[in-house]
Amino acid sequence: MPVPAINLTVGPTNFVLLSAVLFAIGLFGALTRKNAIAVLMCIELMLNAVNLNLVAFSRFVTPQLFTGQIFTIFVITVAAAEVGVGLAIIINIYRHRLSVDLDDFDWLKW
Amino acid sequence: MVDYFMYHAWLIPLLPALAFGCITLLTKQWKWLSATLSVGAMVSGFVMASFVMAGVLQHPELAEHPLVYTLTWLSMPGFTVNAGIQLDPLSAMMLFMVTLVASLIQIYSIGYMQGEKGFSVFFSYMSLFGASMLLLVSSANLLELFVAWEGVGVCSYLLIGFYNHKISAREAAKKAFITTRIGDTGLLLGLLALQLIFGTLSISELAQKIPQYQNIPLLITVAVLFFLGPIGKSGQFPLHVWLPDAMEGPTPVSALIHAATMVVAGVYLVGRVLFMFATVPPVMELVAWVGGFTAIFAASIAITQRDMKRILAYSTVSQIGYMMLGLGVGSLTSGFFHLWTHAFFKALMFLGAGSVLLALHHKGDVWQMGGLIKKMPVTAITFMAGGLAIAGIPPFAGFWSKGDILDATLATGHVALFVIGAFTAFLTAFYIWRLIFLAFFGPENPENHPQESPAVMTVPLVILAALATVGGLVGTPWWDLWGRFIHFGAYEAPVANWPLMIGDFLLGAIGIFAAYMFYCRDREKVQIRELQRRFSGLYNLLYHKYYVDEIYMWFNHTMVDGVARLMYLFDIYVVDGIVNGLGATAIAAGAGLRVFQTGRLQNYALVFFLGVLAVAVLLAFTGPQAAWLVGGVR
Numbered sequence: 001m002p003v004p005a006i007n008l009t010v011g012p013t014n015f016v017l018l019s020a021v022l023f024a025i026g027l028f029g030a031l032t033r034k035n036a037i038a039v040l041m042c043i044e045l046m047l048n049a050v051n052l053n054l055v056a057f058s059r060f061v062t063p064q065l066f067t068g069q070i071f072t073i074f075v076i077t078v079a080a081a082e083v084g085v086g087l088a089i090i091i092n093i094y095r096h097r098l099s100v101d102l103d104d105f106d107w108l109k110w
Numbered sequence: 111m112v113d114y115f116m117y118h119a120w121l122i123p124l125l126p127a128l129a130f131g132c133i134t135l136l137t138k139q140w141k142w143l144s145a146t147l148s149v150g151a152m153v154s155g156f157v158m159a160s161f162v163m164a165g166v167l168q169h170p171e172l173a174e175h176p177l178v179y180t181l182t183w184l185s186m187p188g189f190t191v192n193a194g195i196q197l198d199p200l201s202a203m204m205l206f207m208v209t210l211v212a213s214l215i216q217i218y219s220i221g222y223m224q225g226e227k228g229f230s231v232f233f234s235y236m237s238l239f240g241a242s243m244l245l246l247v248s249s250a251n252l253l254e255l256f257v258a259w260e261g262v263g264v265c266s267y268l269l270i271g272f273y274n275h276k277i278s279a280r281e282a283a284k285k286a287f288i289t290t291r292i293g294d295t296g297l298l299l300g301l302l303a304l305q306l307i308f309g310t311l312s313i314s315e316l317a318q319k320i321p322q323y324q325n326i327p328l329l330i331t332v333a334v335l336f337f338l339g340p341i342g343k344s345g346q347f348p349l350h351v352w353l354p355d356a357m358e359g360p361t362p363v364s365a366l367i368h369a370a371t372m373v374v375a376g377v378y379l380v381g382r383v384l385f386m387f388a389t390v391p392p393v394m395e396l397v398a399w400v401g402g403f404t405a406i407f408a409a410s411i412a413i414t415q416r417d418m419k420r421i422l423a424y425s426t427v428s429q430i431g432y433m434m435l436g437l438g439v440g441s442l443t444s445g446f447f448h449l450w451t452h453a454f455f456k457a458l459m460f461l462g463a464g465s466v467l468l469a470l471h472h473k474g475d476v477w478q479m480g481g482l483i484k485k486m487p488v489t490a491i492t493f494m495a496g497g498l499a500i501a502g503i504p505p506f507a508g509f510w511s512k513g514d515i516l517d518a519t520l521a522t523g524h525v526a527l528f529v530i531g532a533f534t535a536f537l538t539a540f541y542i543w544r545l546i547f548l549a550f551f552g553p554e555n556p557e558n559h560p561q562e563s564p565a566v567m568t569v570p571l572v573i574l575a576a577l578a579t580v581g582g583l584v585g586t587p588w589w590d591l592w593g594r595f596i597h598f599g600a601y602e603a604p605v606a607n608w609p610l611m612i613g614d615f616l617l618g619a620i621g622i623f624a625a626y627m628f629y630c631r632d633r634e635k636v637q638i639r640e641l642q643r644r645f646s647g648l649y650n651l652l653y654h655k656y657y658v659d660e661i662y663m664w665f666n667h668t669m670v671d672g673v674a675r676l677m678y679l680f681d682i683y684v685v686d687g688i689v690n691g692l693g694a695t696a697i698a699a700g701a702g703l704r705v706f707q708t709g710r711l712q713n714y715a716l717v718f719f720l721g722v723l724a725v726a727v728l729l730a731f732t733g734p735q736a737a738w739l740v741g742g743v744r
Contacts, residue, residue: 031716039712102712109709 015056023049036090036100040083047079112168115161116177119195119248122158122205125151127241133234144230148237149216155244156209159202166202166595173199173595178250178314189305196250196313199595200446204247204378207450210577211370211457212240214570218461219362221566222468232272232360239265243371247378252301252311255379259297259343262372263290269367270359282355289352293342300336307332313382320386333386333393337400340376345427346434347404351659353427357419361464364419369426369460370453377433377449381442384598388440398438398519402527402534405431407656409537413544414652417474418463421545425500426456428534435531436515439522442598444514447585450592451507454581455499458574459542462493465567466549469560476545481554485561488568490550492575497546499578501539502618504611507582513614514585517607532617539621547629 022045029042051072058068094100115121129151133144166172180194195201216236223232242261249255271283305311307328308319323329340346345353356368367373380387380397387394405428412424429452436445467474469486483490499506502513512535519528562568585592587606594601628638642649654660 027719031712031719102710105711106709108711109707 012056012060015052015060019049019053019056022046022052034101034103036093036102036105037087039102040086040090043086044079044083047075051075112161112165115158116165116197117179119158119162119197119205122155122162122209123241123244123248125155125241126237126244130234130237130241133230133237138230138234141229144233145216145220148233149213149220151237152209152213152216152240155240156206156213159205159209162197163202163206166197166199170595172197172202173597176201176314178312180250180312183251183254191251191253192312193254194250195248197248200378200381201248203446203450203596205244207453208240208243208247208371211453211574212236212243212366214573215362215366215370215457215461218365218464218567218570219360221564222362222464223360226360228272232269235265235268235272236362236366239269239367239372243375246375250313252304252313252316252383255313255382256297256301259339259375259379260294262367262375263287263294263343266290266356266367266372269363270356272359272363276358279358282352282358286352286356289349290342293338293340293349296335296338296342297340300332300339303328303332303335316383317385321389323389326390329386330390330393333390334396336383336386337380337393337397340380340434341400342376343379344373344376344430344434345404346376346400346431347407348658350404350408350427351662354420354423354655357417357423361419361460361467364423365457365460365464368423369456373426373430374433374449374453377430377437377445380434380437381446384437384442387437388598394438394440396438398435398524398527401431401434401436401438402530403431404428405435405534406530406537407431409534409541411652411655412541413537414649416477418466418476418479418545418549419460419474421476421541422456422459422463425459425538425542426452428538429456429500432512432515432531432534435527436518439515439519439524439527440598441515441518441522443585443593443596444511444518446596447514447582447592448508448511451499451511451578451582454574455496455506455508455578458571458578459493459496459500461567461571461574462489462496465489465563465571466560468563468567470558473558476548478555479549479558480552481550482558482560483550484554486550486563488562488571492568492571493550494546495575496578497542499582500542501622502535502614503622504615505579505583507578507580509614509618510582510585513607513611514604516614517604517610520610532613535614535617536621539618540625543622543625544629547625551630552633 026042026045026047026049030039030046033039033042054068054072054075058066058072062068090100093105097104126148129147132147137143137147176196176198178194178196180192183191183193185191216233219232219236223229226232239262242258242265246255246258246262249258267283267287270286271279273279274283301311304316307323308316310316310319320329342349353368353373357364359368387397408424408427408431412421412428415421415424429448433445433448433452436448463474465486466479466482466489469482469489470479495506499508502509504510516528516531516535519531583589587604590604593604628641629635632638651657
């Protein structure tokens with residue numbers, strides 16, 4: 001009985017799928033998690049999904065150019081800065097409110 | 111010298127204006143300096159006006175071709191106002207008369223206002239009034255004249271309310287201002303119409319254009335509107351109600367503003383634009399009838415009044431009615447001649463009344479006076495000179511001017527108006543001599559301790575008495591200097607109308623005699639009380655001034671206030687309803703939308719995500735057409 005041929009080559013589809021799954025997980029977490037730190041982490045996840053996309057398309061579509069990869073490095077750098085600022089804000093809020101639960105952060109309104 | 115002042119007549123109104131500024135800003139604390147400034151400005155004005163008068167007398171052609179010099183006051187496309195000075199016999203006469211009477215009255219005021227609070231302020235107002243009045247009579251442009259017209263109105267308001275601690279003075283000031291304002295509205299509309307129709311408000315240009323104008327009905331409307339201003343300002347029926355109340359002001363103010371000068375501004379204005387009224391005969395009839403009716407109406411009120419100044423006030427209203435009558439029958443000469451003589455004898459009588467009131471501590475009821483001639487001979491004799499002048503006894507001034515008016519009325523065929531005028535002449539003599547007999551003759555009232563006023567007050571009285579005696583001699587049928595200079599249309603040399611002159615004299619004499627019989631010979635006043643009792647209905651009607659004030663009050667309270675109440679309801683329920691409704695709608699909309707602002711970041715992020723998703727789905731299904739949603743990039 002012939003074994004069905006399974007194409008094990010890794011192509012752009014796999015990267016896009018992985019990226020989509022990662023992004024969806026990140027989005028879901030960002031919208032549903034109560035802990036601010038966890039939300040921050042989920043945002044990082046979404047950024048990394050995008051990074052993965054950039055690198056994959058750079059590799060498969062324009063292998064001779066490094067634009068996508070360089071762009072990714074920039075994104076990582078900026079993301080690091082962003083996390084730094086985000087964490088600083090969360091620590092500040094924690095000092096005032098003794099909580100990092102997003103349900104308590106509802107005073108951004110009338 | 112004469113030419114210099116002819117070409118610099120603008121200095122005459124300017125000097126009192128400067129005096130006003132000086133007193134208000136600098137010299138208010140030093141009362142003598144203030145008074146000197148004010149009197150000095152007016153006397154210098156008088157000297158200049160005399161030169162101007164001399165100049166006009168040297169140049170009779172100015173009557174037809176006035177000397178006009180102007181500056182551009184304001185200019186915009188299609189509308190230019192050239193303000194300046196117009197000199198002709200009319201304005202020169204007014205300049206001379208106003209500066210003369212104002213000088214005398216200001217000198218008198220130094221004595222009268224002695225020790226009053228606000229002495230300097232009084233003189234500053236008097237100066238401002240003098241400046242406005244002199245500008246009014248020398249204006250070359252009707253808009254300029256209107257500004258001065260309002261200026262004298264303001265001064266009148268300020269001076270009537272001079273004793274502003276008294277509620278009656280404040281009320282009288284408001285009444286004067288508001289009543290004249292009703293007339294001024296008409297005048298302003300008339301000016302607007304003239305500007306629209308003829309494109310100019312310059313008096314000399316209008317004098318050229320109006321007589322050629324063809325659209326008579328429109329011109330009638332304009333002239334009637336225009337005439338409302340003089341009706342208000344000169345206290346003609348039905349807007350006469352403010353003038354008797356204006357006697358709340360200090361007596362020199364009554365003499366200057368409410369007898370000699372400001373109230374005749376209306377007469378001056380009508381005379382100034384007589385070319386317009388003469389173009390529309392029906393309006394001339396209106397002017398004549400308003401004047402004639404006011405004359406007899408006010409004279410009949412005057413015979414029953416008790417307050418000295420009120421009698422004189424109604425007398426003023428009545429005499430101005432005469433002037434209007436003269437103008438209305440087309441005789442500029444006689445109307446202005448009466449203005450001229452009236453200024454002297456009425457200012458004289460008001461100042462005399464002021465002298466009496468000062469001596470009696472401002473108790474003005476003539477029935478409480480009596481026998482004042484013994485203690486105040488100068489005041490009494492000068493007052494009687496005024497009384498003879500107004501009653502029309504020759505050779506006193508009033509005889510000539512009043513005779514001229516009656517003559518002109520009869521000569522133009524206005525028999526009814528002539529009868530009214532003649533009867534008014536009788537009433538005039540009667541009410542003035544009633545006042546004189548009651549106040550100066552008869553038994554003395556032991557409660558009064560009068561004494562003669564100081565020289566600063568009696569000297570102006572004597573000068574005015576002299577003027578009231580001889581002031582009319584410039585316009586007799588034998589030496590008609592007046593008519594040669596001040597006339598409308600062609601000049602006609604007057605002829606002595608002996609029957610009329612004798613009739614005038616008899617009317618005045620009978621009036622005086624009747625007053626003598628009732629109020630002097632009959633020492634207990636039995637007959638007059640008997641008459642008063644028998645005709646008590648008529649007496650009450652006259653004593654209450656035909657209830658005109660009451661009718662106005664009733665009209666105000668029911669009509670005006672009623673409409674105001676309706677308007678109030680409309681405002682509360684309709685206007686406020688709309689405005690509040692708009693506000694409430696905005697608030698409700700805000701409250702509805704507020705629900706969406708939860709303050710939870712994750713909610714916002716979710717909406718954000720859903721929005722992006724919606725755009726993505728739309729793009730996926732509709733293709734390039736939806737590209738504009740994301741800025742045209744696909």
